[in-house]
Amino acid sequence: MIGSLLRSARAHLWWWLPPFVLTFALLAYLAWKQAHAASNPFTYDLG
């Protein structure tokens, strides 16, 4: 069964790999950007 699933995964490689990579790349990009965000506006206390 696992062999059949792997064969099917290989047959459908171009269907699942791009959204998989894109989703995790996007998550990583957003997380990287959040981690390097210039500042957190909540730290202001002017008002």
Added chain:
Amino acid sequence: MAEPPRTTALSRLCWLLLPTVLALCVCELALALLGLGAAEQQVGRGFSRDVSYLLPDPQRAGAWRTQMFQGEEPEISIAPKGDARRVVLFGGSNTARFPGGNLRQFLDAAGPDRWEVVNLGRSGYGSARVLVLFEQALALEPDLVVIYSGHNEFVELGFEMQIEREWGALERPLVTAASKLRTFHALVAAFETGATAPAGRSPVAPERSAFEHDKFRSFQYAQTLRRLQAYEANLDRMCALAHERGVPVLLGTLFSNDLSAPFVSNIDPALGAEARRLAIEGLMRVHAAWPARWKEILPREPPVVLNLGDWEFGDGSGGAAPALRALPEPLAARGPLWADPSKWRARTHELMSAWARFHAGPTPDEREALPKLASELEGVLARVPDHPLAHYLLGLCRLASGEPERARESLELAARYDRAPLKASSLTNEIVRRVAGRHPGVALFDFDELVRARSPDRIVGFELMQDHCHAHADTYLMLMRDLAEIIAREWAASSGARAAAGGRR
């Protein structure tokens, strides 16, 4: 011979989505089991309607807790609603500093009802974020709401500009959605470990105001007025929502320090280069001829803003408190409402000493110089009638010349024309009065008048205020007595109206 596998549209769709979704689920499950990646901050920063800033408490039926302080302050637990009347306070840092415990005591003493005060004030919140919180907080079933919001419209706009600069329009919804995932927070934590702190990322620091100031340097007055239109719409929305739920609203006018300088002054390019040159030259001559003893009170760029720490967390090395203006009755014997000078920082003492020298009156030489300074400033205003700094300096000249009425007019115009005010002005209070006047079930509490009436010459200064918009702790305490009386009165009136409506039915 075996047939090659047939690819149906359904199986393609499954292959398109399932591996990604499954991998995400596995990550989420693994992180949950390991106790990693819990959301530490909401990237919506109070602006997002997709984030819940109030959550039902899973451990107590009917109880709530906030998730709006991002670890900077303790979150608020709200007990299940009992017999006490629940009043919920909304606004920015002023509201956050309202002593809710004292307000409850004063309310309990004011009449037969028992009261519960829930203070949802949050530093930096302007009406846009107060509105988001307000919509969610109606679930707390308040019996009455108090809105004191209007100092932070341009602080909040600064935050919005910052978020827009950091996150594109496409990225904002994506990051809001991503922030619901443990995987995202775990990745943020991983990246943060290796990240060097960027220049802007530091704890609360007064010099941050310089950053804000730069954003607004070329902000035009038409933009200022547009932002205040949005403020009016936000107040309208809150009043309408409360009315739909049958919740009475108390809407406050805002008190500000008349003696704090406008935040952003600039000259409309439409006035032309020549008018601009002459106005700037006039202002430079005023600056040069300004009496040396009063130099410290001249506005700086970026503005110097005293904060709570300057009044409460110093070592008092500056010595005894200087004498400012005498307060009118009944506060005359009491003197300024500020904190013990042994807690002041040196810069607080320096600035208050400068104001004390100013309020003590001019020397004969200074008195002689004042008409020339005033005339120079009037010349600037003839060319640029809405120049906030010129109005402000003219107000100070008139105050020093013993003309408090005219000084008050100038100081009011200075605040009114500020391109990005960090304090409310008569313009803000006109909006508050207008909104209160057009909504049923909305009553006004006039904090501006209450503070002005207790200030010398009705000009609000550092005797009652810590900075441009925050008051001393004892000023808030005094105002909580007033607010309790107003709430008790309005509650009695609205209860009477409800009883009459019930009787008619």
